Amino acid sequence: MSRPANLAAVVEALVSPRVTLADRSQPAAQHLAAELGSGARALELDARDEEPVAPAIATVLVLDGRLRAA
Numbered sequence: 001m002s003r004p005a006n007l008a009a010v011v012e013a014l015v016s017p018r019v020t021l022a023d024r025s026q027p028a029a030q031h032l033a034a035e036l037g038s039g040a041r042a043l044e045l046d047a048r049d050e051e052p053v054a055p056a057i058a059t060v061l062v063l064d065g066r067l068r069a070a
Contacts (some may be wrong), residue, residue: 004062007036008037017039017062019033019036019039019040019041020041020042020059020060020063021033021036021040022043022045022047022056023042023044024044024045026044029043029044032037043056043060043068
């Protein structure tokens with residue numbers, strides 16, 4: 001999957017300085033988090049399995065105080 005070259009700038013402009021990236025692939029999420037900088041964290045999450053979704057949302061709310069999904 002290709003991403004715009006300026007993805008980091010777009011994310012920084014649209015979201016808070018903290019962003020949690022959820023992906024089925026932890027390495028992919030970590031790679032993108034590293035590109036975005038110190039305010040980004042990676043979370044392995046397969047949303048096709050409902051069980052881990054609620055705890056993941058709770059974690060984001062505790063760490064960031066809010067949740068915006070895209």
